Every structure is written in C-alpha cells, then in structure tokens.
Amino acid sequence: MNSDARGQQMPARIAAELRTLIHTGTVPPGGRFQGERELAQEFSVSRATLRQALKVLQEEGYIEVRRGPYGGAFVTSLGAPLTAWKEQMASDFAPMDDLFDFRVGVEMAAARFAAERRTDEDIVRMRESTERLATAVGREQLRLHDARFHECVAEASGSSRLLNMVREVRGELFLPVDFLRDDDTQDHSDILGAIIDSNPDLASQRMMEHIEHTREQLRKLVRTA
Amino acid sequence: MNSDARGQQMPARIAAELRTLIHTGTVPPGGRFQGERELAQEFSVSRATLRQALKVLQEEGYIEVRRGPYGGAFVTSLGAPLTAWKEQMASDFAPMDDLFDFRVGVEMAAARFAAERRTDEDIVRMRESTERLATAVGREQLRLHDARFHECVAEASGSSRLLNMVREVRGELFLPVDFLRDDDTQDHSDILGAIIDSNPDLASQRMMEHIEHTREQLRKLVRTA
Amino acid sequence: MNSDARGQQMPARIAAELRTLIHTGTVPPGGRFQGERELAQEFSVSRATLRQALKVLQEEGYIEVRRGPYGGAFVTSLGAPLTAWKEQMASDFAPMDDLFDFRVGVEMAAARFAAERRTDEDIVRMRESTERLATAVGREQLRLHDARFHECVAEASGSSRLLNMVREVRGELFLPVDFLRDDDTQDHSDILGAIIDSNPDLASQRMMEHIEHTREQLRKLVRTA
C-alpha cells in the first residue's frame, strides 16, 4: 500500500541510504559522493533536504565536506563510527542478533529462489562476484565484492522485495564487514555451486551456515574488543 | 519536542495499521473500532489526523461510519475491497508473488528459530492457536486464529524483527485468507510438532510447504475468478 | 558604511535580537512571541531562517515551542540560561567587566546629551518610566521598566547610534537584571533630575555611579552564588 513511505523523515531516510553505500563499501573511505545537486535529484528531493541528510552523516563521523572545485562529501576513515558501533555492541548485542535472525530469513529465501529461478546471466554475475572476491586486495575491495555477491543472489531470486531487504540489512551491518573471514570466498563458491545445481535446499542451507559463521565471528570480535 | 514527528503521512500510516487489523480478522466484518478519541490516543495522534485515516478506509470501502449513539466505525462486508483486489490480482499477480517470496523467507526463519528457542510458554500459546483454529466456526474466526498461529511462531522465534515482518506481511495479505484451505489446521499442527520436537529444518520445511500451498490456492482462485 | 551588517549570520543575529527582548523583559517568562510568519516578516527574513533563530533560543533554553492554535514560541522560566550564565560568570568575569566598561561609555554619553537636548516629551517619557519602576510589582515589571528608563534616556540624547548601543548592551546583560537593587528607583530619579536641570556633567556622573553600583552588585552576586 504505502510500500515506499515507511514513515521516516526524508533526511533520516536519505542518510540511511547513503550510510548503506558506505557500509557496503560502494563508496569506500576517501571516496567522494556525487555533488549535492546530483544527489538531490537522484533522491527526488530538494537540495536543502539532502543537505540535512549529509549533516547527519557528518555528525556521525561518516563523511567530511570540503568546498571549492574538487570539493564534495568525502567518506572518512570511519574511525568514529567504528568506535561508536563497538561500544554499542559491547553493551548490547541483542539488536545485532535480531538483525542476523532477519538476515538468515531473507538470504536463505533469496538463495532458495535463486536456485529455482536463476538465469544464465544471473550465474555469470554471481560467478564474477565470487571471482572478484577471491582476487580482491584491500579491505575495501573485499567488503565491496562480498556485499555484491549477496546482492547478486537476491537479484537471481527474482524477488524485488527480497532484494530490497537484503540491501537494507546489509546497509545496517556496517563495519563488521571490516573483518571478513578468510573462508568467505569458499562459502560463496559453495553457495554458488548449489544455486547452479538448482538445489534450493542445499543453497539455502549453505547460505544459513555462511551467515551464522559471520554472526559468530562478530560475536567473538565484540567480546575481545 | 518534535522527536517523532514524521512530517507527513501519518494518516496513511494509521490507515495501514487499521487495515491490517481488518485483514487479519482482528476486527471482523460487522465489528466496530474503538471510539475516535480512544483510537487517536492509542496512535498518539490528534483526532483530526485519525479522522483522515478513517476517511481513507471509508473510501476504500473497508469501513462505514455511523453517527449517533451506538455509532462508530464499522467494518463492512468487504465486498468492495475484495472486488478491487481480485481485479488487481488478475491483471498482475507479480506483487502477490513478491509478497509470498518474502513471506517464505521470514516465516521459514521464524519457524526455524522457534524450533531452536521456544519456551514452554511459547508452546502453550502455539498449541492454543492451533486448537482454536480446529474448532473455529465462521470465516472470521478461521481468519483470526490462522493469523494468530503465525504470530505465535514468530514470537517464539525470539526475534522482534521477524515478528514485525510476519505481522506486516500478514497485514498486506487481506482477503486471500478468506479462502482458507481445509487442511490448514493440519499444516499448523505439523509445524507445531516440528517446533516442539526442536527440529528447525523440519519446522521451516513444513512452514514453507504450508505457505506455498496457500500461494497456489490463491493463484487458482484468481484464475477462476 | 555597512552599519547594519556586522557580519553575523542572519539566524544568530535574529536570535540575538529575540534574546534581547527576553533579557530586557519586553517578553517576560510565560510570554509569547508573535507567530513565525509575522516575526519573519518583521525581520525581513524568510520563515526558514527565522526558524533557525528560534531553534537556537530553544536549545539555549530560552523558549519552548508549542503547536496548534494558541501555539507559538513561549519564553520559559529561564532556569537553564540563568544557570549557564552564572557558571560562565563565576569562571570568568572579564567579559562582564568589558561589557560594563562599554556600558559606562555609551550611557554616560546618552545621559550627557539627553541633559543638553531633551525635549519636554522626552521628559514626560523618562518620568513615566521612573514612576512605573517605583510602583512596579514582580521581577518582570521591574526588569522591564528599568530597561525602559535607560532606553528613554538614550532616546532623549537624540543619537540613534547611542540608542542602538544602549539597547545592544542591555540585550547582552540578561539575568543580572533579575537582581535589581532596591535603590534603583532613587538612582533613576536622581539621573532624571539632572537631565531636567540640563546639567550634562551631573547627569553623566550619576549615570556612571548607577551603572558602577550595578556592576558591583553583580560581582557580589557571582561571588556568593
């Protein structure tokens, strides 16, 4: 009914979308967003509103804004947000568990339907993401291609709603992704295999294990930090 | 001061919530909502705003407002919304498929985690829902207890996010539920069994089959209508 | 040259002007400012800009904003600003001394020129202020008529620049005025006498003593607080 008006205010909503781009590594530290005018148009929003969104991210320490030509909104090294996130997680891990429970649901379903419905083109895209992750160097690239694979699976599921949710969840995940597991590439490869074999149960099963591994990894990280 | 002021779509939001109450059978045809003043207070909203929400539902044919003593907002027989829904589904079933893909994801996860984490109290509640569905008479009761069971499972999963999503999906489902399958009670019972046995894979598997059956049923309904 | 553009941003400048109205008691605690639209027009500024000014005052604890008819920006009991002011003064009284040095200059000159140039109407106004102060009840009235007298003297000086400065200084004074000396009325009366007698030296002399008394009073207040 009101599918795209979930009730947040515009600035907060746009801030969330931009934050997602940072969390997923789409715009890495040091990277620059488009100009305010372009962004405003992209979000179908006035520049004033967009600027409020940028201000939120600025105060959260995600971006810093520079003026002049070659100015713009640049992603910081993310030190401040990382610290804030760790503190919050250390004091209460429940929200993260909640997020992962939901992630398990949407990504298992995505993997299942992907195994049933994937086209050859879907397979090409998923394979490419997997290979790029394998050869990625640097945290930013790892982060980006890890996120990209999960999106590709959701795309292959043919469900726009699942795709949106996969993206939304990913957008909330943030820095955990900074600490990718060494065997992520293998996980992705295994999942992809099951999808190619058109084995929905196996695909979703492996997706679940993959996500639960990540959850465990995160839990450890928070405990030791 | 303006901490929760979303700016501009409160009426639509409230309308959606009230619509959900109708879709899930919480307030059945012929049933009456609380007085405007109570509703307004419940949603932390002014009476004027609430009246706009009611107006939306009125125009959609969900409710009719009667004045005087014993007046109030009464749920109609839902003929108009049903017709509108059928027409829409007949012309494009994709949104419904999208919704069901997502439903499969969240409810499978809910069943899985419920099987892992359910407490004795959770079991009591789920069992009660199942039994009430078995002995329910009339469409309204069926609809209500069917919805209630799915909520109970989501509650047992211990994930507030999954619970919210289960409810949200249900709120969008509407009348399909009018046409419950005869073997729904058996499905619920089977799912509950797997949850009680602490068998996550089986519980989620049965939940999926249950939902896919409903999807098929609906698809047929639309074709023949 | 650029007499009215001293370089502040508009919101800060407007906030300062509104703050002055509070400090001088023109709008007392509990009082209400005009509607945003009127204020915006009065300051020849857009509503958005004016709202930023209101936000500043809101965060400083000077006003609270209520919605609905009979809503608007209302002056608080000023507890928060008072506390903040006391703390600041206790840690560094120098800015207050600086302000008073300047005040001595402008108000002595105002008294001097008033004694030279006052018209009969000026005298009427100054006398009225003095009398009202004598019969005033309540802090708000005292504050208001005290401020009013000093303005009247500055008006009588015939120098718009001095008048502006007297007002500006008064606007920065704030709560000190909350603690009026018992013999303020006598001081005002003495100053007025010298002005009526067209005695510039005596008028400015008395004005100085009046202000220095206030300074001393304030100094004590801060020490004991």
Add this chain to the structure above:
Amino acid sequence: MNSDARGQQMPARIAAELRTLIHTGTVPPGGRFQGERELAQEFSVSRATLRQALKVLQEEGYIEVRRGPYGGAFVTSLGAPLTAWKEQMASDFAPMDDLFDFRVGVEMAAARFAAERRTDEDIVRMRESTERLATAVGREQLRLHDARFHECVAEASGSSRLLNMVREVRGELFLPVDFLRDDDTQDHSDILGAIIDSNPDLASQRMMEHIEHTREQLRKLVRTA
C-alpha cells in the same frame, strides 16, 4: 568546517577594514598594500574574495591597482572619496553628528578608565604617540599619529570592547582628519597629563572637549566647502 562562514558579505567587510587602514593613515596616499596573497591569508579569505574587496575600493576611488613587477594596490590621492564625502556631509550632517555623539561616549570612557588603570608601559606608548605627533611632518604622519594616540588611550583603558569601538569609529571618520587642528598636539598632551595624574574625571573631560573641537572644526569645514 563552516565555523566562521558568515555567508555573504565578506568582500564588504574586508573592504571596510582596508578602508579603515586608509582613513587612519596606516596606509597613506601613495602607499602600497601587501600582495593579494598575503592580504587574503591575513583575512583568512580566498584570493577571489579579496579581489572583490579591492574592486570595491577601486570603484570608490580609494586605490588603484597596477600590474606587473612593483605592481599592487596603491592608495590614491583620495580626491574622489574626499569629494564624495564633502557632498554627502553638505547634504546631511546628521550621520556625522551621530558618529561624534558615539565617539564622545566611547573615548570619554576610554580616557576615564585609562586614568584609572594605566600601567607604566601604557604611559610610555601614549607619550610616544604624543611626541611623534608633535614632530610629525606632512598630513599623512599627522593623521597616523593622531589616530595612534587615541588607540593607545583605548588600550590603556584595558577594555577590548572600547578599543574596538574606538578603532571602528576612527575607521568611519575618514578625511576630516585631513584637516587636523593645530592645537591637537596640545590637546593630546593635556589628556595624557590627566591620565598620568590618575584623574579620570579630568581625562574624560578633556577628551570630550578635544572631540567636540574636532566636531566643530569639521562642521565649519563642511559649511565653507
């Protein structure tokens, strides 16, 4: 980031400051300002902005900009500004009176507090200014050391606010100073004497007379011009 961004009148502000330097004789006719880059840095402003300020002064006839080596912004003989000023004063002397009323206030207070608070170093500086005025040759030197003395007194008052105001007023005075009275040196000397004697009333009294003499001188000048 935008801590000191006043938004929109930087050029005018900078122009005013540079104009003051000319009015006070700090940079005399024929004199050269620093390079654009140095000035820009000094005012913490971009070169483009500074150039706008220079353009303003250029159009007012205060400076002329020469290019090439030994180029820069040179103060003109000030014929054009002087003519403009005379015309303006002849048509309306009120603004000048207003300025002098204010000047009386701030400089009397400065003299008063200087007499109360001057240190030995202050005396040295004030004496030096007085002596240099006595031995000055040429309008430029006269203008410069006259202005300098008044600043020294304001410095000795220990009030930064009074000092700022004395400077600001002086910046607006401009060419009147071109026509210094012969007995200015004696006036300064008398004022200094009262300050050294720690006689606040006398110091401020003499300061007033000094300023009022200047006002009269100016008035005559305008009448005859």
Add this chain to the structure above:
DNA sequence: GTGGTCTAGACCACA
C-alpha cells in the same frame, strides 16, 4: 562548479 546560506511558498499535522 563546488558547498554555504537565504528566500518564497507550499502542504501537512496539530489542537
């Protein structure tokens, strides 16, 4: 051509 500020005006939610 960038971000920073302000304007003018609309519509919404409120009581």
Add this chain to the structure above:
DNA sequence: GTGGTCTAGACCACG
C-alpha cells in the same frame, strides 16, 4: 491558524 517539513531557486564565498 499554529508550528513542522519539504521544494525550488537564487546568490555568495570558495579554491
């Protein structure tokens, strides 16, 4: 008719 939010567009200061 109030305050709360957003839009569209302008101009300024920047490097």
